[in-house]
Amino acid sequence: MERGGAAPDRVYLDYAGFAPVDPRVLAVMRPFLEAGIGNPSAPHSLGSEARESLEAARAKVARLVGGSGPGVIFTSGATEANNLAIRGVGMRASAGPRHVIATAVEHISVLNACRDLEKAGAAVTLLPVDGEGCVNPDEVRRALRPETALVSIGAACVEIGTTQPLTDIARITRAAGVPLHVDAVGALGRMALAADAMGFDLVTLSSNDLYGPPGAGALWVRPGLKILPQMLGGGQEGGYRSGTENLPALVGLGVAAELMRAEAAHGEPARLAALRDRLVEGLVGAISDCRLTGSRSARLPQHVSLVLRGAKADSVLLDLDLCGVAASSGSACAQRTGAPSHVLRAIGCSPQEMEGSLCFTMGRWSTIAEVDAVLERLPPIVARLRALGLPAPR
Amino acid sequence: MAAEPKVLIPDKDIDCIGLFCPMPIVKTREAIHGMRPGELLAMLSDDPASDADMRSWCQGTGHELVEVTREGGVYRFLVRKTR
Numbered sequence: 001m002e003r004g005g006a007a008p009d010r011v012y013l014d015y016a017g018f019a020p021v022d023p024r025v026l027a028v029m030r031p032f033l034e035a036g037i038g039n040p041s042a043p044h045s046l047g048s049e050a051r052e053s054l055e056a057a058r059a060k061v062a063r064l065v066g067g068s069g070p071g072v073i074f075t076s077g078a079t080e081a082n083n084l085a086i087r088g089v090g091m092r093a094s095a096g097p098r099h100v101i102a103t104a105v106e107h108i109s110v111l112n113a114c115r116d117l118e119k120a121g122a123a124v125t126l127l128p129v130d131g132e133g134c135v136n137p138d139e140v141r142r143a144l145r146p147e148t149a150l151v152s153i154g155a156a157c158v159e160i161g162t163t164q165p166l167t168d169i170a171r172i173t174r175a176a177g178v179p180l181h182v183d184a185v186g187a188l189g190r191m192a193l194a195a196d197a198m199g200f201d202l203v204t205l206s207s208n209d210l211y212g213p214p215g216a217g218a219l220w221v222r223p224g225l226k227i228l229p230q231m232l233g234g235g236q237e238g239g240y241r242s243g244t245e246n247l248p249a250l251v252g253l254g255v256a257a258e259l260m261r262a263e264a265a266h267g268e269p270a271r272l273a274a275l276r277d278r279l280v281e282g283l284v285g286a287i288s289d290c291r292l293t294g295s296r297s298a299r300l301p302q303h304v305s306l307v308l309r310g311a312k313a314d315s316v317l318l319d320l321d322l323c324g325v326a327a328s329s330g331s332a333c334a335q336r337t338g339a340p341s342h343v344l345r346a347i348g349c350s351p352q353e354m355e356g357s358l359c360f361t362m363g364r365w366s367t368i369a370e371v372d373a374v375l376e377r378l379p380p381i382v383a384r385l386r387a388l389g390l391p392a393p394r
Numbered sequence: 395m396a397a398e399p400k401v402l403i404p405d406k407d408i409d410c411i412g413l414f415c416p417m418p419i420v421k422t423r424e425a426i427h428g429m430r431p432g433e434l435l436a437m438l439s440d441d442p443a444s445d446a447d448m449r450s451w452c453q454g455t456g457h458e459l460v461e462v463t464r465e466g467g468v469y470r471f472l473v474r475k476t477r
Contacts, residue, residue, distance in 0.1 A: 112414040115442045119467060124442075337419040339451040351454070 011325040011370040015302065015363035016158050016186060017332075022211040022259060022364065025252045029213065032248035040245055041236065050247055057254025064210075064257040065184070065203050065220045066194030073219045073237045074250050078185045078206035079109040080231075081219035084241065085181040085202040086113035086152055088227030090122060093149035097122035101143045102152040103135045104128055104346035105159070107183055108333055110152055111342070122149075132295040133162035133347050141172045151180050155187035159330040159343040159359065160294030161303030163191060170199035179225055185209050189260035190269050190301050201225050205257075207249060211364055212256030216249035268364070273301035275362050275371050280304055282375040287382050293347065293357070304360040305330055307344070307353035311385040316358060319381040325374055330359035402460065402472055404436035405429060411440050411468065418444045419451050422473065426457060429475045434460065437471045444469055 012020075031037065032053070040050040055069075062069040075081045090097040090113075097117045102110055104126045111126075118124045125143045129135050140151060151173050156163045166182060173180040179201035184193055188205055195203050202225070207216035221227060221240075233242030276299075280292055283306060290308040308316075313329040320327055331341035340354040349357075360374065408425050410418040418439040425435050437448075445462065448471050452459040461472040 108415065111443070112441075115414060118442045119440060333416040337416045337423060337447075337451060339416070339419055339447060339454055345450070 007373050008369050009324050011373045013360040013362060014326045014328050016361035017328050019208050019211050019363050021213050025212050025255045028255045029248045029252040032251050038247055053251050054245055057250045060254035060258045061218050064261050067196050067220050068223055071220045071223050073240045074245055075217045075219055075241055076215055077217040078204050081204040081217050082109040082183055083113045084219050084230050087230055089150045089179055090117040092226050092228040098147035098149050099123045099145050100150045101125045105133050105157045105343045106154055129346055131347050133157050133160045134295060135164055137165055137168040137172055140169050144176050148178050151178055154183040155193060156300045157343060158186040160305045161300045162294040163298045167198055174199045186300055189264045195220055207253040210256040210260045212253040213249045216246055216253045269301045272362055275366055276301055276304055279371045286379040302362045306358045307349055308356040309352050311382050312355045313357050315385050316381055323377045325377060328359045329357050402434060405433040407436045409438050411438055414441045415443045415447055419447055426475050431475050431477055433475050435473045439469050440467045
């Protein structure tokens with residue numbers, strides 16, 4: 001799938017929104033869709049084959065997370081895994097939900113699960129972040145209470161690319177004996193993360209984030225940590241997530257995890273970081289009143305996010321799309337509501353900047369030619385829109 | 395002379411109980427879209443984030459947040475469509 005040096009017709013830089021499924025993953029999934037090896041609970045030989053395949057996928061996912069195999073609970077994706085982690089731990093806490101800590105820049109599935117606990121009587125502390133979206137570990141320490149049931153902090157903010165100081169945070173939560181949940185979407189395979197070695201207690205991952213099929217994910221739970229199931233039924237996944245497993249997708253997720261691990265060991269994060277830096281430097285140099293959001297140094301290697309003044313994101317994205325470039329504004333929620341994104345609010349962006357938020361996320365098939373196509377096509381679009389001063393389409 | 399207590403009668407009501415961000419705002423936006431300038435929309439929400447979200451959305455869009463009341467865990471927002 002490597003593209004040549006010529007300007008590509010289609011440039012895809014919205015991997016955080018959806019990643020193409022790796023053809024090697026797809027090839028492994030096919031027989032599971034076509035040959036009746038479907039239900040790991042079935043009593044026949046195809047069922048036992050399904051069970052073995054499911055357990056092999058579980059071991060592969062655990063290896064990527066850096067934790068023990070039995071800790072993996074397969075889910076329908078990261079949103080469900082985040083719900084299971086937060087509501088599962090929060091509601092299991094003795095005397096009902098009491099206190100949970102997250103940050104102001106978490107994914108909406110984390111924030112809304114926390115708000116659900118809040119409605120059930122828990123106290124929720126949303127930690128502030130600095131202007132780059134980074135949480136100070138001392139803030140975690142100060143927010144801890146005797147009744148704190150869980151701390152939930154994403155490895156990286158997928159809207160602005162900033163990674164969090166998890167080693168320091170985990171040291172604090174372990175010393176306090178409070179479980180730490182890490183939503184590792186965007187970060188697994190791109191930065192050093194190891195649940196056991198770093199002291200995480202729950203880890204969320206998404207299959208599609210690893211170039212696996214959409215509609216699958218997992219929550220890794222440290223063995224011994226008790227959670228309450230959120231999906232009730234026939235007791236699949238050790239009783240913590242009922243419903244017949246989506247075996248083709250989970251087998252795909254296993255292969256995707258294995259490929260991600262191999263790729264991380266062979267320089268893919270550095271290749272992506274070089275593309276990222278080329279794009280950032282080129283855009284910030286060519287467009288006035290344009291700056292990187294999030295951290296420059298503590299940043300996902302595949303992530304570029306910008307705010308620009310005087311041009312609205314939806315107009316820019318529309319024009320980019322017309323010239324073959326798929327990108328995003330970083331926040332699907334903000335796009336749906338017309339309200340400013342909670343992440344950009346938390347890092348103190350001005351209202352004008354929030355309207356001009358752009359996000360380019362790269363992946364396994366991103367090329368220098370694609371980056372150069374954006375460097376060539378975006379500056380004139382911004383210049384034209386600024387000259388017109390037109391309002392964004394509604 | 396004491397002013398008559400003003401009772402504001404909404405032209406439209408929407409119930410977003412049980413929904414979380416962004417849905418109360420999404421549904422408010424949809425409802426406002428079908429109304430005429432000057433009309434009032436009442437929206438009920440029990441999402442703890444909806445107070446901050448509604449204020450921020452009204453500020454951004456220019457619609458007037460006429461009244462916010464809270465009873466138990468339920469907010470009632472009264473929004474006047476301005477344009």
